[in-house]
Amino acid sequence: MTLVVTGGAGYVGSVCAQHLLDAGHDVVVVDDLTTGHEDAVPAGARLVVGDVAEVADDVLGAGGVDGVIHCAARSLVGESAEKPAKYWHGNVVTTIALLDAVCRHRVPRLVFSSTAATYGEPESSPITEDAPTRPTNTYGATKLAVDHAIGTYAAASGGELGAVSLRYFNVAGAHAGAGSALGERHTVETHLIPLVLQVALGQRDEIAIFGDDWPTADGTCVRDYIHVDDLAEAHLLALDLLARGDASVIEKAGGHLVCNLGNGTGFSVLEVIEACRRVTGHPIPARVAPRRTGDPGVLVASSARARDELGWKPTHTDLDGIVADAWAFARSRAAG
Numbered sequence: 005m006t007l008v009v010t011g012g013a014g015y016v017g018s019v020c021a022q023h024l025l026d027a028g029h030d031v032v033v034v035d036d037l038t039t040g041h042e043d044a045v046p047a048g049a050r051l052v053v054g055d056v057a058e059v060a061d062d063v064l065g066a067g068g069v070d071g072v073i074h075c076a077a078r079s080l081v082g083e084s085a086e087k088p089a090k091y092w093h094g095n096v097v098t099t100i101a102l103l104d105a106v107c108r109h110r111v112p113r114l115v116f117s118s119t120a121a122t123y124g125e126p127e128s129s130p131i132t133e134d135a136p137t138r139p140t141n142t143y144g145a146t147k148l149a150v151d152h153a154i155g156t157y158a159a160a161s162g163g164e165l166g167a168v169s170l171r172y173f174n175v176a177g178a179h180a181g182a183g184s185a186l187g188e189r190h191t192v193e194t195h196l197i198p199l200v201l202q203v204a205l206g207q208r209d210e211i212a213i214f215g216d217d218w219p220t221a222d223g224t225c226v227r228d229y230i231h232v233d234d235l236a237e238a239h240l241l242a243l244d245l246l247a248r249g250d251a252s253v254i255e256k257a258g259g260h261l262v263c264n265l266g267n268g269t270g271f272s273v274l275e276v277i278e279a280c281r282r283v284t285g286h287p288i289p290a291r292v293a294p295r296r297t298g299d300p301g302v303l304v305a306s307s308a309r310a311r312d313e314l315g316w317k318p319t320h321t322d323l324d325g326i327v328a329d330a331w332a333f334a335r336s337r338a339a340g
C-alpha cells in the first residue's frame with residue numbers, strides 16, 4: 005500500500021513510518037518540521053515538508069494513496085493552556101482540512117494518534133473506551149474534538165472511509181533498526197523517562213517528582229508505559245483491519261473504531277526512576293515538588309479492545325527493557 009504519515013519526522017510518526025517500510029509499504033511523510041527532525045524520517049520514505057492543512061490536498065490529490073496515519077499535532081499540555089489558539093488550529097482545524105482532503109480524494113483509511121488525555125481524571129482503572137471523556141487540559145480537548153470529527157466524517161461517508169483512533173497512553177522506548185535509531189528528541193521534553201535519563205547524562209541536575217501523596221502504593225503518580233515499537237505495530241494492525249473486505253468491526257463501530265493502547269500495567273514515578281537507576285548505574289537525584297494541576301493520580305489502559313479487535317499484543321512489557329532502549333538512544337544522541 006501507499007501510506008501517508010503526517011508527523012513522520014517526529015517520535016511516533018518516524019517509528020510508524022519505519023515499521024510500514026519494513027512491512028513493504030510505500031511511505032510519504034508530511035511534516036512541517038516544527039517539532040520533528042528531517043533526519044528522523046526513515047530512509048526510503050519520501051518527505052514533503054509543509055503544514056498538513058496546506059499540503060494535504062496536493063499530496064492526496066496526486067492519487068494512489070491507500071491510507072493516512074495522522075500523527076502530526078501540537079502536544080505540549082502546558083503550552084496548550086497558555087496558547088489555546090495554537091492547539092485548536094494546529095490540532096482541530098488542521099485535521100478538518102486533512103479530513104476534507106481524505107474525503108475529496110476518496111482515501112479509504114485513516115488511523116489517528118489520539119490520547120489518554122481525552123479521558124481526563126478517570127473514575128475507575130483500567131480505563132476502557134466507554135469511560136467518560138472529560139479532558140482536563142486544552143490538548144486533550146482538541147484531541148477529543150478530532151476523535152468526534154473523524155467519527156462524523158466516517159459515518160457520513162457511507163462506508164467510503166474507515167477510521168481507527170488509537171488512544172495512546174505514555175509512549176516510551178526507542179526503535180533500534182538496521183542502521184537507524186529512532187527515539188524521543190523533543191526540544192521541549194515533558195515525558196518522564198527521557199527527562200530522568202537527562203539527569204543520568206549530566207544534562208539536568210535532578211528530577212522533580214510532582215507529588216508524593218497520591219493514593220497509590222508509594223504515593224507517586226502511576227502511568228502506563230507502552231513501547232513505541234508495540235505502538236507502531238498497532239497502527240499496522242489497524243490498517244490491516246481497515247483493509248479487510250469484511251471489516252464488520254469497523255461497520256459495527258459506525259465506521260470509526262476507538263482503541264486504547266497501553267501495556268495494561270502501571271508503573272509509579274518512583275518505579276520509573278528506580279528502573280533508570282538500575283539501567284544507567286547513575287544515582288539520579290530526585291526532589292519532591294507540589295502536584296501539578298490537572299494531573300490524574302493513576303492512568304492505566306485497558307487494552308482489551310485492541311487485543312480483541314486488532315489482534316494486538318504488547319511484546320515489550322518489562323520496564324527495564326523499555327528504559328534500556330530509551331537509554332541506548334539517548335546515549336547515542338548525546339555521543340553525536
Ligand SMILES: NC(=O)c1ccc[n+]([C@@H]2O[C@H](COP(=O)([O-])OP(=O)(O)OC[C@H]3O[C@@H](n4cnc5c(N)ncnc54)[C@H](O)[C@@H]3O)[C@@H](O)[C@H]2O)c1
Nearest residue numbers: 011013014015016035036037038039040055056076077175
Ligand atoms: N508521545 C506520547 O507519549 C504521546 C501520547 C499520546 C498521544 N500522542 C500523540 O502522538 C502524536 C505524535 O506524538 P510525538 O510524541 O511523536 O510528537 P512529535 O512532536 O515528536 O511529532 C509530531 C510531529 O508532527 C509535526 N507536525 C505538527 N503539526 C504539524 C502540521 N500542522 N503539519 C505538519 N507537521 C506537523 C511535527 O513537526 C512533528 O514532527 C501526536 O499526535 C500526539 O498528540 C503522543
